[in-house]
Amino acid sequence: MTVNIDLLIRKLQARHDLSREEESALRSIHWIERSFERNQVMVRGSDELHHSMLLLSGFVLRSKIAADGSRQIVETNVAGDFVDLHGFILKRLEHEISAASPCDVALAPHDDLRRITNAFPRLTRVLWFQTLVDASIHREWMLVLGKKRSRSRIAQFFCEMQARLKIVGLADANGYDLPFFQQELADITGMSPVHLNRCLKELRDGGLVTYRAGRVEIHELAKLGRDAQFDPAYLHIGHHEI
Amino acid sequence: MTVNIDLLIRKLQARHDLSREEESALRSIHWIERSFERNQVMVRGSDELHHSMLLLSGFVLRSKIAADGSRQIVETNVAGDFVDLHGFILKRLEHEISAASPCDVALAPHDDLRRITNAFPRLTRVLWFQTLVDASIHREWMLVLGKKRSRSRIAQFFCEMQARLKIVGLADANGYDLPFFQQELADITGMSPVHLNRCLKELRDGGLVTYRAGRVEIHELAKLGRDAQFDPAYLHIGHHEI
DNA sequence: TGGATTGTCTAACCTAGGTTACCCTGGCGG
DNA sequence: CCGCCAGGGTAACCTAGGTTAGACAATCCA
Structure with a gap:
């Protein structure tokens, strides 16, 4: 049985009009389904990544820990978010990802992402866009936290x-x-x-x-x-x- | 006379080993040189962008203004930074870019960036990486400002x-x-x-x-x-x- | 049934940092 | 040479929000 990534397709379509080829490229990824329980750590900051995580259901928190132990949550992700797509490029996050509720995710192997970004430059930009929206949210929260x-x-x-x-x-x-x-x-x-x-x-x-x-x-x-x-x-x- | 983008090449090389083709692709961009004076607004948040700005010398500030008029600077860029590369994908920033000192910049037309990202997927990922480092800096500053x-x-x-x-x-x-x-x-x-x-x-x-x-x-x-x-x-x- | 545990809520107190107001200095134009 | 002005520096005062401590409510066992 294949993993249902319609939510992702719908979300991307809403912004960018994917072509039939681009859509099937996304479907050709060897998605791996996994589940997490509330409070489970999904990715530690120091892990080297080989997959990126599409959140199918639930809520996840991405947080950084200061030296004194206090925690700042730097983003919350909801169903449909490609949580650590930036990990595909960065390979190593400098923050932790944990489940704030029971979560279902679909893992995209980086090998597949590399394959489709090699073949579909426009789709690459669509994915790039997703990571830049995250950055934009970060900037807004710098304003929120600072001012x-x-x-x-x-x-x-x-x-x-x-x-x-x-x-x-x-x-x-x-x-x-x-x-x-x-x-x-x-x-x-x-x-x-x-x-x-x-x-x-x-x-x-x-x-x-x-x-x-x-x-x-x-x-x-x-x-x-x-x-x-x-x-x-x-x-x-x-x-x-x- | 051509614009000197050695600083960019050197900076990218330090991380990623560009191939000869990738390097010449970057040099093939029709860079446009411009200068700004201290305090000049370089990009308003509402502008639609057709160029992205490589900073050759000087300092620039990117800032967001809250409704009450107070300002949060969300990043400072230094020589060698590809200041608004994310604008290539987002097309519209939601913040302002201004010169904190006299600045020399080289503008990369988005048409050229589209051309080389269509032809050089690995170079695309190198550029993508640059924007993700910015996002990582934003996250760190969320921790700094919040905690x-x-x-x-x-x-x-x-x-x-x-x-x-x-x-x-x-x-x-x-x-x-x-x-x-x-x-x-x-x-x-x-x-x-x-x-x-x-x-x-x-x-x-x-x-x-x-x-x-x-x-x-x-x-x-x-x-x-x-x-x-x-x-x-x-x-x-x-x-x-x- | 009753303790233990986990999260919410509140009060009392305290401090980091904001605000206001002012002085000092150096550079610049007349 | 003098007055002006922008930016740096300080003091006095005030408040948003942190800290500590503990009550309360719901859930989960034993």
Whole structure:
């Protein structure tokens, strides 16, 4: 039985109009399916990589650890994300990837990726684009972490997740499932769990959003966006000639 | 007279062993030379791009502006950097590029880049690699901005610049020229100019590093690195099979 | 049924770093 | 030669958010 990578194809198609050949090139990859449990480390930073991981379902966290042991989560990935595609080129990450929920992934051997990037330059650029959207998200979060207030930071995270999950049909304007502990939200937004909790309360009392039992209930998406000063341009959603 | 892109070739060679064909492909680009004065905006975030910019000399800053007008500098580029190579793929940045000193650049038309990425898949991966190092630097700075203390943040910046400038022969263990205002250092490290000044004083009084008149004098590189908890792995310096 | 464990929530206290306000210095133009 | 102005430096004060400590609620065994 073959691995179902329709989610990836759909996501790429939404932006770039893949040709029939490009699509079948992606399908020709010898995808290997694997599952992980919550909290399992999927890739250690020091590992040399021979596969890249397409996330089929679940949530993964990519995090860096400072010398004093504190953790900064540098990106959260959702179903449809090609989590460590950059590992195909870099070979070694300098961060760790772990499962924030039970996850199904499809592994693409780098040999296959090398084969198709040798044969399909335009498809190569499509894949390259994916990694650059990640970089764009990183830049936005440098702004968020460097300049925004704590409450705006979580508001921003909730907005970003809403936008990204909507693309793959896992969110609507009212909310979405997000199985994160408050400790994890704190490590995403660069603050202490105590203060994160304070901010969640403020957002809840303000009638913007409620986070409870692994679910984000959005009461006022527009207000939430204003609170975060959220501008989704950095996600580069929508059609893009390549 | 042709534009001198030896700096780029040397920098890429150091990591990836370009073939003769790949090197001449890069030289076949119709490079356009341009100069900018200090503070000139080189690329606005909203511009549609048709060229990417190789920095031949000088320093450039890439920055994002928050809704309240505050600025976060998301990367500083030095001579030899292919500043907005990601613009070749993304077509539109979501940040601004400006000259932090008088700058000479060489512009690569995207048509040429498309031509050589169509013909040289391995060279494509080499260019892709460059953009992924940027992403890796972004991730490190998410950790720095999210988790590190103010003094470590500047210490980290001085360490990173030392490492990056050394590659292109613009720094040694004792220091380097860096023509930034304190306001700019503050916007890089996500702090107020006043507090930045306090931290510079601490580093100076501690005998680690002195910043004065556009010059970084490093007194104790090892101590500085320890203060920053600096680990240059994220710069991916050194040879890399691709 | 009842302890143990894990996560959420809150209060009290404290500090890193922001803000405001001001002085000092050096370079530059008139 | 003098006044102006931009940038560097400091002091005094204030606040966002960190830290510590502990209560509470739900779940999971034994």
